[in-house]
Each structure stands twice: as structure tokens, then as C-alpha cells.
Amino acid sequence: MQAAESGVLATSRQLPALHSRVPVGKGSKLPQLSAVGAESRKAWYVLAAGLCAKGCGSQWRRRTTLRAVLQQEAPLQTRERRSERGKVLPNHDAFPPPPKVPTTWWQLLHHLLFFGLGLWTVLFEPSWVPDWKLTFFMYLYGDFMSALLHRTFDHEECLKVPALDFVAYGFQMHHAWPMESTRGVGLYRLFCDTVRIQWILLVCFAALSNHTLLAAQILYLKLLFGAYGSAVGHFYAHFPEGTRPFAVRVLQRLHLLLPPQHHAVHHREPYNENLTSVSGLTDFIVNPLLKDCPFLPALLTLLGLSMFDIRLIEGLYTGLF
Ligand SMILES: [Zn+2]
Numbered sequence: 001m002q003a004a005e006s007g008v009l010a011t012s013r014q015l016p017a018l019h020s021r022v023p024v025g026k027g028s029k030l031p032q033l034s035a036v037g038a039e040s041r042k043a044w045y046v047l048a049a050g051l052c053a054k055g056c057g058s059q060w061r062r063r064t065t066l067r068a069v070l071q072q073e074a075p076l077q078t079r080e081r082r083s084e085r086g087k088v089l090p091n092h093d094a095f096p097p098p099p100k101v102p103t104t105w106w107q108l109l110h111h112l113l114f115f116g117l118g119l120w121t122v123l124f125e126p127s128w129v130p131d132w133k134l135t136f137f138m139y140l141y142g143d144f145m146s147a148l149l150h151r152t153f154d155h156e157e158c159l160k161v162p163a164l165d166f167v168a169y170g171f172q173m174h175h176a177w178p179m180e181s182t183r184g185v186g187l188y189r190l191f192c193d194t195v196r197i198q199w200i201l202l203v204c205f206a207a208l209s210n211h212t213l214l215a216a217q218i219l220y221l222k223l224l225f226g227a228y229g230s231a232v233g234h235f236y237a238h239f240p241e242g243t244r245p246f247a248v249r250v251l252q253r254l255h256l257l258l259p260p261q262h263h264a265v266h267h268r269e270p271y272n273e274n275l276t277s278v279s280g281l282t283d284f285i286v287n288p289l290l291k292d293c294p295f296l297p298a299l300l301t302l303l304g305l306s307m308f309d310i311r312l313i314e315g316l317y318t319g320l321f
């Protein structure tokens with residue numbers, strides 16, 4: 001604030017001095033022009049032109065001086081505002097703006113394999129494509145899981161847990177820099193951010209799930225909606241009205257993709273409502289359950305479901321359908 005205040009003081013201190021240099025022309029009464037000859041009229045014109053030029057020159061000098069003062073102070077004021085903006089947690093240092101992190105070839109390979117497998121299945125093994133009931137259930141489950149993950153990593157305690165701290169940092173830095181950490185980094189970067197967690201889920205699947213077609217379908221839909229769907233939903237929820245593609249606007253209006261107004265509720269302190277990132281459809285269940293959920297129960301539920309949800313859903317699905 002000191003820098004900003006000194007800028008204001010410097011500007012206001014200079015204003016009277018600058019103002020006094022601007023001619024106001026008070027009390028200068030022009031004589032009747034009809035009473036003087038052509039010579040004296042010419043002299044008056046020259047005098048008037050001179051006064052105008054002097055006035056314009058003063059105005060220009062005044063503006064130039066003001067601009068110089070403001071330009072000197074602008075970087076300081078910007079730095080001050082940036083550090084204030086990054087301070088979203090009272091007991092934690094201000095978050096700096098997100099850095100530009102380059103993507104890697106193995107992240108690209110992961111995406112190509114994932115979507116390549118989906119396309120190959122549709123084209124050559126259509127009988128492996130999951131039915132609409134499982135797809136719709138997993139779409140809702142992806143929304144729910146995005147909220148559980150969000151609730152866990154939005155807890156301040158999570159910033160002190162080794163191996164989870166850097167993920168929590170990303171989630172909580174987003175509260176300070178919502179646009180910069182979504183639209184600013186691009187959708188592909190957000191896809192790449194999900195690759196590590198997708199690998200953890202793949203390891204859980206390999207170690208703990210049945211290796212059946214149904215289990216593989218559940219896994220694929222879990223990654224499709226939970227990882228990629230969540231990135232798309234959250235990315236476009238931070239886009240201004242006029243810049244969203246038509247299809248995205250339609251899906252957001254239908255609540256099939258996270259609507260910006262719905263997600264905006266989450267960006268109010270204490271950041272514990274409307275935690276979903278895919279569609280926001282499950283927030284009416286999630287808000288009462290997770291809004292005030294402490295860190296440890298949220299973390300344990302997240303770990304338990306991440307490990308055993310495919311088995312649970314498989315059992316539920318085969319029992320029900
Ligand atoms: Zn959050």
C-alpha cells in the first residue's frame with residue numbers, strides 16, 4: 001500500500017503546481033474591436049493565437065508530467081495489487097501467478113493412446129462400447145468425484161501433506177488466479193495436469209479391480225468424465241460470455257457442462273460450495289455432504305473410492321441391471 005499511497009500523494013502534490021501553470025484568463029477584458037483599426041485587429045489576433053498556443057502547450061506539459069508520474073508508479077501499484085490478490089489464505093504466503101509449465105511428449109502419448117483406444121473401439125469393436133445407462137451414471141459419478149477431489153485438495157491442511165502438497169497448491173492457487181490458471185494456461189495444459197492422477201487410477205485398476213470388460217468400461221468412462229470432462233467443464237466455466245463456442249454455451253445452458261454462474265459461487269470465500277467441475281448436476285447432493293467435511297474424512301473417502309469404486313460400481317451395475 002505504501003507504494004500506491006506514495007503514488008497518489010506524488011500525483012496530488014503535483015496537481016496544484018501543474019494547475020497553476022494553466023492560464024485561466026480571468027479578468028482579461030478584450031476592447032471593442034469595432035473601435036480599432038485593421039492594424040490593431042491584427043495585433044489582437046496574434047495575441048489571441050499566442051495565448052491559445054501557450055494554453056495548449058501548458059496542457060500538453062501538464063499531461064506529459066502526469067503521465068510520467070503515473071508511469072513511474074504503475075509498476076509498483078501493479079506489483080502491490082498482484083501480491084494482495086495472491087493472498088487468499090490468512091496463514092499462507094500469497095500465491096504468485098501460475099507459471100507457464102511446458103507439456104511433455106509422454107503426456108501427449110498418453111492422450112493419443114487414450115483417445116486412440118476409444119476411437120478404435122467405436123470403429124472396430126462396437127460391442128465393447130458401454131451402454132447409455134452406464135455412460136450416464138459414470139457422467140454423474142465423474143461430477144461427484146471431481147467435487148470430492150476438489151474438497152480434499154482445497155483444505156489448507158493439505159498444503160502441508162508431503163506428496164499431496166503440490167496438487168493442493170494448484171487447487172488453492174486457482175482461487176487467487178482463476179482466469180490465469182485456466183484460460184491463461186490453455187485446455188491442453190489442463191489435460192496434461194490430469195495425466196499423473198490417471199496413472200494412479202490405472203495402477204489401482206490393475207491391482208484391485210476385476211479385469212473384465214465391464215470393469216474396463218467403468219475405468220475408461222471414469223477417466224473420460226473425471227479427468228478430461230472435468231478439465232473441459234472447468235476451463236469453459238472461466239470463459240467470458242462472448243468468447244465461448246456456441247456448442248459450449250448450449251451445453252452450459254442445459255447444465256450438461258458446468259455453467260459459469262454456477263461455478264462462480266465456488267469462487268467466494270470460504271470456497272467450499274459448488275465444488276463440482278463437470279456439469280454441476282450433483283452439487284445439490286455434494287454441497288450438504290462435503291461443504292463442511294473436514295480434511296481427513298474427505299481424504300480417506302477419496303482414497304477409498306479411488307481404489308475400490310470400480311468394484312463397487314461393477315457390483316451395483318450387475319446387481320441392478
Ligand atoms: Zn476450489
Ligand SMILES: [Zn+2]
Nearest residue numbers: 174178234263
Ligand atoms: Zn474455478
